[in-house]
Amino acid sequence: MESQSSVCANFEQVGQAFASHYYNVFDSNRGQLGQLYKDEVSMLNFEHSVGRPGQFKGTAAILQKLQSLPQQVKHQVITIDCQPTPGGGVLVMICGNLLVDTEIPQKFSQVFQLLPTGSGSYYIFNDIFRVNVG
Amino acid sequence: MESQSSVCANFEQVGQAFASHYYNVFDSNRGQLGQLYKDEVSMLNFEHSVGRPGQFKGTAAILQKLQSLPQQVKHQVITIDCQPTPGGGVLVMICGNLLVDTEIPQKFSQVFQLLPTGSGSYYIFNDIFRVNVG
Numbered sequence: 001m002e003s004q005s006s007v008c009a010n011f012e013q014v015g016q017a018f019a020s021h022y023y024n025v026f027d028s029n030r031g032q033l034g035q036l037y038k039d040e041v042s043m044l045n046f047e048h049s050v051g052r053p054g055q056f057k058g059t060a061a062i063l064q065k066l067q068s069l070p071q072q073v074k075h076q077v078i079t080i081d082c083q084p085t086p087g088g089g090v091l092v093m094i095c096g097n098l099l100v101d102t103e104i105p106q107k108f109s110q111v112f113q114l115l116p117t118g119s120g121s122y123y124i125f126n127d128i129f130r131v132n133v134g
Numbered sequence: 135m136e137s138q139s140s141v142c143a144n145f146e147q148v149g150q151a152f153a154s155h156y157y158n159v160f161d162s163n164r165g166q167l168g169q170l171y172k173d174e175v176s177m178l179n180f181e182h183s184v185g186r187p188g189q190f191k192g193t194a195a196i197l198q199k200l201q202s203l204p205q206q207v208k209h210q211v212i213t214i215d216c217q218p219t220p221g222g223g224v225l226v227m228i229c230g231n232l233l234v235d236t237e238i239p240q241k242f243s244q245v246f247q248l249l250p251t252g253s254g255s256y257y258i259f260n261d262i263f264r265v266n267v268g
Contacts, residue, residue: 045215081179107266109243132241
């Protein structure tokens with residue numbers, strides 16, 4: 001049982017491996033991303049604004065949003081930062097380039113908080129995605 | 135006492151107010167930022183890389199790093215995303231423009247996890263800062 005004071009000792013490896021896996025799946029077989037979220041629990045902010053809401057909760061709503069995005073997408077990861085969070089979790093921030101169809105690359109930033117499933121793996125609790133424009 | 139399952143009901147207001155306050159203090163009176171971190175607990179990744187380490191732990195080390203940065207800095211906030219985290223915390227991601235001295239603006243992204251102090255306010259547990267280049 002994870003307590004709030006437990007710390008993920010290998011947070012760097014967990015975060016790096018997660019980021020690599022997440023974008024590989026996103027760019028090749030996006031429907032499988034559902035396995036990384038947790039029903040009714042996980043949250044996604046995707047380019048959210050008051051005028052154009054982009055807040056989703058639960059695996060089904062998140063997956064529906066992700067599947068609605070253009071199919072030809074490639075994430076080029078430039079930096080990955082990892083820090084431990086309370087409860088044995090891992091905070092992962094990724095910055096990189098996003099290539100959509102044949103458009104010019106855009107800078108993106110994304111942050112995840114991963115929490116332990118209790119059976120040796122992790123699920124996405126928090127997910128915030130932004131293209132860096134404006 | 136906060137339990138791991140408690141949720142910050144006004145996470146959006148907490149995160150927005152925090153971001154506004156943090157950058158106001160950063161750009162005008164940076165030494166006061168120490169009040170927002172927690173001794174020996176808070177973590178900062180500042181443009182961290184293997185070749186040029188930028189990981190700091192504890193208020194003193196974090197403040198020393200922040201004070202070593204150019205004094206004439208202005209953060210222009212473009213987007214603020216907030217989500218609740220376990221234990222009554224708040225995840226805040228900010229994207230914006232960073233103006234250093236008279237240089238041209240650079241895109242930056244920063245993420246904080248705020249945790250409750252137990253006395254009605256919050257402290258920074260996680261802090262990751264990146265300029266979006268490369």
